Amino acid sequence: xxxxxxxxVLDFGSQYSHLIARRVREAKxxxxxxxxxxxxxxxxxxxxxxxxxSGGPRSxxxxxxxxxxxxxxxxxxxxxxxCYGLQSACHALGGRVAPGTAREFGRTExxxxxxxxxxxxxxxxxxxxxxHGDHVAELSGDFVGxxxxxxxxxxxxxxxxxxxxxxxxxxxVTHTPEGGRILATFVKQICGCRGDWEMxxxxxxxxxxxxxxxxxxxxxLCALSGGVDSAVTALLVxxxxxxxxxxxxxxxxxxxxxxxxxxxxxFRDRLxxxxxxxxxxxxxxxxLSGVTDPEEKRKRIGKxxxxxxxxxxxxxxxxxxxxxxxxxxxxxxxxxxxxxPSATIKSHHNVGGLPDVLGFExxxxxxxxxxxEVRALGLELGLPEEIVWRQPFPGPxxxxxxxxxxxxxxxxxxxxADAIVREEIGKAGLGxxxxxxxxxxxxxxxxxxxGDARTYEDTIAVxxxxxxxxxxxxxxxxxxxxxxxxxxxxxNEVRGxxxxxxxxxxxxxxxxEWE
Numbered sequence: 001x002x003x004x005x006x007x008x009v010l011d012f013g014s015q016y017s018h019l020i021a022r023r024v025r026e027a028k029x030x031x032x033x034x035x036x037x038x039x040x041x042x043x044x045x046x047x048x049x050x051x052x053x054s055g056g057p058r059s060x061x062x063x064x065x066x067x068x069x070x071x072x073x074x075x076x077x078x079x080x081x082x083c084y085g086l087q088s089a090c091h092a093l094g095g096r097v098a099p100g101t102a103r104e105f106g107r108t109e110x111x112x113x114x115x116x117x118x119x120x121x122x123x124x125x126x127x128x129x130x131x132h133g134d135h136v137a138e139l140s141g142d143f144v145g146x147x148x149x150x151x152x153x154x155x156x157x158x159x160x161x162x163x164x165x166x167x168x169x170x171x172x173v174t175h176t177p178e179g180g181r182i183l184a185t186f187v188k189q190i191c192g193c194r195g196d197w198e199m200x201x202x203x204x205x206x207x208x209x210x211x212x213x214x215x216x217x218x219x220x221l222c223a224l225s226g227g228v229d230s231a232v233t234a235l236l237v238x239x240x241x242x243x244x245x246x247x248x249x250x251x252x253x254x255x256x257x258x259x260x261x262x263x264x265x266x267f268r269d270r271l272x273x274x275x276x277x278x279x280x281x282x283x284x285x286x287x288l289s290g291v292t293d294p295e296e297k298r299k300r301i302g303k304x305x306x307x308x309x310x311x312x313x314x315x316x317x318x319x320x321x322x323x324x325x326x327x328x329x330x331x332x333x334x335x336x337x338x339x340x341p342s343a344t345i346k347s348h349h350n351v352g353g354l355p356d357v358l359g360f361e362x363x364x365x366x367x368x369x370x371x372x373e374v375r376a377l378g379l380e381l382g383l384p385e386e387i388v389w390r391q392p393f394p395g396p397x398x399x400x401x402x403x404x405x406x407x408x409x410x411x412x413x414x415x416x417a418d419a420i421v422r423e424e425i426g427k428a429g430l431g432x433x434x435x436x437x438x439x440x441x442x443x444x445x446x447x448x449x450x451g452d453a454r455t456y457e458d459t460i461a462v463x464x465x466x467x468x469x470x471x472x473x474x475x476x477x478x479x480x481x482x483x484x485x486x487x488x489x490x491x492n493e494v495r496g497x498x499x500x501x502x503x504x505x506x507x508x509x510x511x512x513e514w515e
Contacts, residue, residue, distance in 0.1 A: 005193045007031045008048045010038060012056030012066050012084050019471045020052055020082065020172040020183075022370045027184040028195035033368070040071035050078045050191035052183075053085025055170065059099075059134050060084070060091040067092065078163040078191045080118075080183075083132055086166030090157065093164075094140030102151040104130035104168075107175060110155045114146040118156065118165050120185055122178055128155075128169035129176045131508075135168060163190065173472045199376045203236070206365050210240035213363060218320040220363055221313055222247045223305075224275065225395070226263035229325030229366060231387050232378045234273060236365050237323045239381065246274050246319065248312050250305060253281030254397030254411070257419040266387065276316075280308045288399060288406040294515030297406065301396045313360070322360035326367050327374065327470075370469040371435075391422075391436050392470065400515035404443035414441040416494045417460045421486055425464070428482045435467035437476070439490070440503075440514050448498030457498040460490055464503075465512055473507040 007024050011017040011033050021031035034042075036053075043051065051072060058065045070092045073079060081089040087097045108130045112119050136154040139145065147156035147167075156167045165186070171179030187193045214220055222234045224247040238245045247267065251260040260277075268275040287300045313319055366374055371392060378388040398414055399406045417439040425437045440461040448455040462483070467473035487500040503510075 005029050005195075005197065006046060006048045007050040007052060007187055007191065007193070008038070008043060008046060009033045009052045009054055010036045010068060010085070012036045012054050012088065013058065014055035014082075014084070016170060016172050016471060017054040018368070018370070019469060020054055021368075022373070022469055023172045023180055023183045024052070024187055025197065025373070026180060027187050027193075028197045029187045029191075029193045030197045030201075036066045036068055038069070038072070040069055040075055043072055043077065044075060048077060049193055050080070050187055052186075053079065053081040053088060053166075055083035055085060055131070056088075058084065060087045060097050073162060073164060076163065078186070079165070080186050080190075081164075081166035082172070083168060083170060086157065086168055087134060087136060089164060089166050090136045090139065090143060090154075093142060093159070095136055095143060096138040097134055098137040099133060100135040100151065103133045104149065104151055105132075106130065108149050108151075108169070110147050110149045110169070112147045112156075114144075114158075117190060118158070118167075118182060118185060119146065120189065121181070126178050127176070128167075128171070128179070129173045130169050132168060136166075165190070174468065174474070175472065199373060200380055202377060203239075203380055206236060207240045210237060210363065210365060213361075214241055214244075214321055217244075217318065219244045219246055219316060219318040220321040220323050221245075221309075221316065221319050221360065222323040223309065223325075224249045224263070224267060224273075225325070225393070226259060226266070226387075226390075227325070227393050228371075228378055228383075228388055228390050229327060229374055229392075231267075231325075231383055232374050232381065233323050233325040233364075233366055234267075235381045235383055236377070237363065238273070243274075244318075245323075246276065246316050248276045248278065248309055250278050250280055250308050252284040252301065252305065252397060253408075254284065254301070254399045254406070256393065256398070256422075257415045266384075270384075276312050278308055278312055280304070283308065285406065285408060290405060292404050294400055297399050297515070298396050301399060310359075320361060321363045323363040323365070325374075326364045327369055327371060370471075372468050389432055391431075391434070391438075394513055400513050401438060401440045403440060403514055410441055413458065413494045413496050414439060414460075417441070417490045417497065420489045420493065421462055421464075424482055424486045424489070427485075428479060430476075430478070430482070433466065434476055435465050435470065435473060436512060437462075437464040439463075442501075446499050450498060455498045457496050459499045459501060460494070460497050461501050461503050461514070462486055463512070463514070465507070467507075467512075470512065471507075473512055475504045475506055478502075 009021045024031035091097050135152050142160050143157045145154045149155050158165045171182045224230045264277050267273045284304050287304050375388050402410050421439045442459045444459045464476040465473040466476050490500050
């Protein structure tokens, strides 16, 4: 993308680097993530109007810690450091960073000492989300503190002469209520951006890049799952290369109730998308027999998927590319695609499961987008709303919602319970409010009483979260009558279950999925 207004996010390995970029885009300013080691000349050539330095898992005083080129601070381009980014800027310009006497994790109230520029329009106190052990112990003479907390004397700083600001907290996460406003103030008031970027501008540029990558003759295969990510990917690729797209749908036996039939009916019959449907249920379940480790489940599912996919793909002449609906949260939790030293949280089916021997070049047109942006893109492309608003479903499917061994006998009650959860969410009118709502089968049995007799049966956990991007999430405060209906129906309609529990964990510290 070559927009008129651009803000660069320097990636130091934070799990939230792309979340920063997404928040900037919410202010209708295009953002791009780049390696922390980008040179001042590259920044200058990009035409960036602002720079944001992300957080990161390291300590700036450690040998080999990732540090920005000090020359970027001499460009006269406004810069905002976040958490590690603040520390790296202060460290580079003469300050001292050290372990804090008390770590700060979670919501923290701060006192704003200077409500001009970055904190314009805010009150004297606000709540922010902290996640740090180090802090800026001493400022150089060129920096002044503009906010503080009970445990951190320099929660926010600004340079006295250069356009450099820094905050120790994370304005990009939803747990900082005024975070979006702070970032919008930075890109609009401080960087001087108009804020007129729209998703409609993404389509022609993505089409151009796809045509350039694929060329004029090769075919592209699309791993179609039926979810919004792969559906939008398919439509975007179809717009770029028309009839040279071939979609492959693999029924792995780990889908939700009636999902396989719905996928075929929607894409082959309704949308007219060329679709090869493969029934590989027995093969996947055989590979998962006896496996309880979640990472091993993901690896085996990825391996079998590749084998099945290749079996179909070898019969399609001229296929050189594989299109996937990989989003940025998949990447950022698996590795850092931008050169930042981010920690791996978990492997993803459509990221880590594709070995070099696959023989196809990957096409991932959504790899720098979040779910809400993908939905906006789907509407822009004319995708039916029932697909656009379908809740996210993991690549490994129900295998990571059956905690423990995956068997047909354990999958069936989970499918039934999951269908009930989604039905009751729909009845309550909460479908679009929630990011995800689903059931999990736990490897826990408990004593119950049914029909005056003792039972010793399985437990279902219900998980419902609110989020805008999947990178952070809060557990949903479902109406008591909705929870009551779910519990009553699951216990009465799903044989072998006598207890239902509700998950009240947020992300972080938990993840949305249980495995």
